[in-house]
Amino acid sequence: MRIGQYQLKNCLIAAPMAGITDRPFRSLCYHMGAGMTVSEMLSSNPQVWKTDKSRLRMVHSDEPGVRSVQIAGSDPDEMAAAAKINVDNGAQIIDINMGCPAKKVNRKLAGSALLRYPELVEKILSAVVNTVDVPVTLKIRTGWSPEERNCVEIAQLAERCGIQALTIHGRTRTCLFNGEAEYDNIRAVKQTVAIPIIANGDITDPLKARAVLEYTGADALMIGRAAQGRPWIFREIQHYLETGKLLPPMPLGDVQHLMGEHIRELHDFYGQGKGVRIARKHVSWYLKEHAPADQFRRSFNAIEDASEQLEALEAYFENFCVNKEKS
């Protein structure tokens, strides 16, 4: 998979997820086999850039892999300015968000709401492409609603504007996250344009990954929610694509080690208070496959101190292993 001058190490991309794919999680996904990660979305509105939230969302030049930064907004000049600032700060690819269904984002006519206004889409894409000298990519849904599915039209327009790769989530805006993602429209887009296409939506395991690649003909896959609590999914998929064989489950000791490191990184990155809060949701995802973890999660979520969190996790795994040996 190639985006402009960047050759990725494979065709698996970690999806941008606001509040989740922060720097520690992106690094983890990359080390666990993702060919590229995309930052959480940054608003193009300069008034919010100075907030802690935006500052932490900006990329840093020592991040591993190709640094793709996602921006969201609807004003072409503002989007171009935001792209430039992020490139100056170290972004190597600018990704434009036209896939987000969130009401907060759509109310300002950004994210997937823009798909209803192709002329404005064209202005935004051209403004950004003409302002920065790094590859610009676009992320969309298949359309506003099943009745207004215009991803083929948007893809053609994107190609004309100089967009260098297009991610398509196989749902419309009005579908939100309901039902199952469909891949017919991604396949239709792939057959229409020559730019690299990245298929996205409900890719949850290696078999599905291969099936979606084969069915759509896409050049790459983007994986979001399935990587929550399972960042090693990239390695699992890559291994299956290369060998046709499934990797054995990750040993519990490795899961424990990886999770401990991740939680420590979150504490360092956000500071104790926020780090402890953010760690809770990740721990809950890591432990969702462990049936007896419910009670643990409740007590874990009451912990306010960073080192206590780490100690509680260690004790949890010790108990878990002892109980497993007994049974």
Ligand SMILES: Cc1cc2nc3c(=O)[nH]c(=O)nc-3n(C[C@H](O)[C@H](O)[C@H](O)COP(=O)(O)O)c2cc1C
């Ligand atoms: C909590 C959450 C936050 C998200 N934030 C973003 C975002 O900032 N930008 C974006 O383009 N998509 C965002 N998405 C959409 C994902 O990138 C992806 O398109 C969607 O989850 C479908 O892929 P999946 O089935 O692999 O999760 C978000 C999704 C979730 C669940």
